[in-house]
Structure formats: C-alpha cells, structure tokens
C-alpha cells in the first residue's frame with residue numbers, strides 16, 4: 001500500500017525544489033497570494049474577485065472571526081489511520097474541502113470553469129458550478145468527467161426557465177442543488193462601480209442562460225431577434241431573471257422540491273431562525289455564508305454565527321460553511337465549530353488567475369496538505385475528532401493588526 005497522502009505535497013515541493021530547482025509557480029503563503037494575483041490579473045478582473053461590498057467591513061469580520069479561535073494541540077497520540085474523508089448527503093468525499101460556486105471564471109483565465117472542474121476531479125474536490133458561469137452546464141459536466149459536481153442555482157423568476165436549468169443539471173450528473181439566497185440583487189461594490197465593471201452586461205457570465213433552450217425561445221419571441229443579434233438586450237433579460245428582480249419566498253421552495261429529487265442546500269444563511277426555516281421547509285443542508293463579504297456589508301462574520309446555527313439544526317441537517325477560509329487551520333476551526341465541510345472561493349481563483357489549471361491545483365493541494373499536517377500536529381486523527389474540545393476562543397487586541 002502506498003503511503004501517499006495529502007501531506008505528501010509538502011515533500012513533493014521540497015523534493016522538486018532541492019533536487020530539480022523547480023519551485024511552485026503559486027506562492028504557498030496565504031498572505032502573499034492576493035498580491036501575486038494582483039500582478040497576474042488585469043485590474044478590473046482582479047478588483048472583481050478581490051473586492052467586497054461597501055467598506056469591506058464584513059470581509060474583515062470574516063478574517064477576524066477566525067483569529068479569535070485558537071487550537072489547543074495534543075501530544076503523543078498515534079496518527080495511524082489519519083483520515084480526512086467525510087460523508088455528505090450519503091456520499092463519501094476524500095476531504096472536507098469543496099470548491100465554492102464562483103461566477104465568470106473566464107475573466108480570470110482561459111482555462112475557466114471547464115479547466116477548474118477538471119482540476120477538482122484530479123484533486124478529489126467537489127466542484128460547485130455557478131449559474132453565472134462562462135461555460136455551459138453541459139461543457140462543465142464533460143470536463144468534470146467522473147468528478148463529483150453540484151449545481152448552484154441563481155433562481156430565475158420564470159418557472160419554465162428554472163425547470164429547464166434543473167433538468168439540464170440533473171441530466172448532466174450534478175448531484176446536489178445549492179440555492180444561493182443572498183445575491184438576488186448585487187450589492188454596492190465600490191471597486192467595480194468605480195470602473196463601471198459588469199462583465200454580464202456584455203454577455204460574459206450569461207452562458208448558462210444563452211445556451212438554455214427555454215430562455216432562448218422566450219427571448220427570441222419577445223425581442224424579435226436572436227440572442228446573438230442583441231447580446232446586450234439578451235444579457236439584460238438574463239440578469240433580470242437571475243440577479244435583479246426581487247427575492248423569492250420560503251413558500252416557493254415547494255417548486256424546487258417538486259422538480260429536483262436530490263439534496264437541496266440553501267447558501268447564504270446567517271440567522272439561526274433562517275436555518276430553522278430551511279429545516280422546516282425540508283432542506284437537506286445550509287451553507288453558513290455571507291458570500292465572502294461581497295453582499296451585505298456590515299453583516300456579522302460568518303464564523304461568528306456558525307456555532308449557534310450548528311447548535312440549532314446541526315443534528316438534523318448538514319451545515320456547511322464559507323467566507324474567509326484561507327488556510328488548513330481555518331478549515332480545522334470551522335470543522336471544530338461544527339461545519340461538516342467548507343467551501344473556499346477566492347484563493348482558488350487567485351491560483352487560477354496566476355497559472356490556470358496548474359495554479360488552481362497548487363492552491364487545492366496546498367490547502368489539503370496544510371489541513372493534513374496541521375491536524376496531525378494538533379493530534380486530531382479524523383474529522384469526527386475535530387470538535388469543540390480542540391479549540392478555544394481567546395481574544396487578543398493584536399489580532400486585528402495581524403489579519404491578512
């Protein structure tokens with residue numbers, strides 16, 4: 001049996017560097033990654049991914065929330081059989097790491113969604129495809145091959161279109177439906193506003209809609225021309241469906257249940273009462289998330305609400321987490337506070353922007369290696385052992401200064 005594990009990536013880096021002079025093309029330092037991406041990406045696409053809502057207070061709170069928790073390591077424990085696999089919705093996953101749904105991946109690298117989905121398959125991380133993708137559902141499914149894939153729905157206003165997306169996702173092997181609730185309209189995002197940067201208005205990130213037979217037919221009937229003849233008009237029509245026309249309601253979830261027979265997960269939950277509502281309406285899980293601080297600025301740090309949500313619904317539904325995860329230790333902290341798995345967004349996109357598929361792969365392998373090594377050093381052998389006994393809340397004034 002091979003003794004390869006996620007931690008082997010560390011010796012691989014040292015080996016390649018020392019023996020062959022080959023260094024990683026993406027920094028392994030989470031504090032330097034954003035700066036490296038800034039240099040690699042164009043100004044507007046960098047601002048789009050790195051940016052947040054308002055004065056970025058919630059982005060800061062997300063990081064600060066992680067800093068408040070400290071691990072308390074245990075010694076002289078055997079790490080034989082160390083295992084970071086998890087079970088989610090009855091399926092086994094190699095690790096508790098999930099690729100967050102990120103729109104418009106084509107503005108960061110030509111490898112875009114299809115390349116990233118392929119990388120996810122290679123590293124055993126489930127890929128959540130965004131409705132705001134620059135590739136079609138079918139293209140991503142082909143690229144993802146045997147990889148596990150979930151579909152993130154920006155929920156259209158028109159039920160016929162919603163139904164069509166659900167059918168396509170199901171036919172393409174997406175197993176879990178992730179319904180994002182916190183982005184029914186785009187927040188005030190100064191970094192994009194100052195450049196008047198919206199890729200979608202020119203059709204970039206509308207590929208799921210433009211390739212949808214039901215949306216196409218409706219648009220053509222209404223506009224009297226094809227999508228290709230009026231990209232701006234079609235983009236506006238698509239945005240009107242998915243991101244600019246008012247929130248849905250709890251009662252409407254019945255429509256999704258009627259037409260989706262797999263697990264349904266609500267993304268963007270921060271209030272414990274909403275987590276209870278998700279349970280009441282039959283959802284299988286929630287993603288405790290504030291969209292990485294890109295939506296409601298001034299909203300509470302996502303990790304700050306995780307424990308109370310886990311306490312309220314954690315024994316009855318799957319609680320997932322995102323917003324601000326940057327290191328393997330962050331993953332341990334979220335797991336210790338009760339998340340079953342975590343989603344990571346920006347770091348992987350920085351890797352993609354810096355060196356395409358190769359860059360994104362390095363970020364995943366780095367996060368997984370850091371998780372593996374850090375669990376070992378903390379004396380935590382499995383994800384199940386990662387509970388509140390390994391962690392303590394300690395606030396230091398200096399934590400604010402030390403944030404990434």
Ligand SMILES: Cc1cc2nc3c(=O)[nH]c(=O)nc-3n(C[C@H](O)[C@H](O)[C@H](O)COP(=O)(O)O)c2cc1C
Nearest residue numbers: 049100101102103130180291292323324344345346
């Ligand atoms: C550039 C970008 C685009 C995003 N697009 C989507 C999206 O289409 N759908 C969605 O549910 N979340 C989207 N998100 C939010 C992520 O899924 C996730 O909640 C967030 O990035 C987590 O925070 P992190 O970046 O600190 O890891 C996007 C995030 C970024 C950075």
Ligand SMILES: O=C(O)C(=O)c1ccccc1
Nearest residue numbers: 103104132183205243294
């Ligand atoms: O930018 C985002 O955070 C996001 O979720 C989004 C929203 C609409 C279209 C594309 C991405």
